Amino acid sequence: KAGVTQTPRYLIKTRGQQVTLSCSPISGHRSVSWYQQTPGQGLQFLFEYFSETQRNKGNFPGRFSGRQFSNSRSEMNVSTLELGDSALYLCASSITGGSNVLTFGAGSRLTVL
């Protein structure tokens, strides 16, 4: 079966712009989580959505937001980009919300210039 699909895989933006990343979970998975990975901070939890509702949120500023659609697909948005937002953004899906058994996508690598 198809895995977790993230688009785009690579993108370059400039400071002050905004970006939207997309994640299609595994069919039947209702929970979608987002993580940011940087060399300095490692893997950090951004937020989790389940049945279109945000259930958990990490310690990130309000410039980071997300949403989930009725088909479980999810998007995350980062507004007013800063250089420090350059990172690999990973999406993960799970059948249920709470098992912590996640299937990750390959990630979207964002470079902010």
Next chain:
Amino acid sequence: DAKTTQPTSMDCAEGRAANLPCNHSTISGNEYVYWYRQIHSQGPQYIIHGLKNNETNEMASLIITEDRKSSTLILPHATLRDTAVYYCIAGGFTGGGNKLTFGTGTQLKVEL
């Protein structure tokens, strides 16, 4: 989530067992131990998890000490493709949603 401590790096010869330790001395009674790995430039991959009993699947075995303060992930016959960063995570299995707190992990290098 309980804090976990792992060695920064380990080496293993191909074909030998790789034993990756993890300390989680402050783990609470309802927290599970999860193991994920991340091969360079890919998303993390779930390996195994357990509460207090030893667990085995097609990828690995998880040995949890009786006091649950530490655990060991065992890759029985390591191959070059097992070279990756291995993350040990202690977290709850709750209806409150999925949330994993990743540490710095162990860089396992499997060599010929």
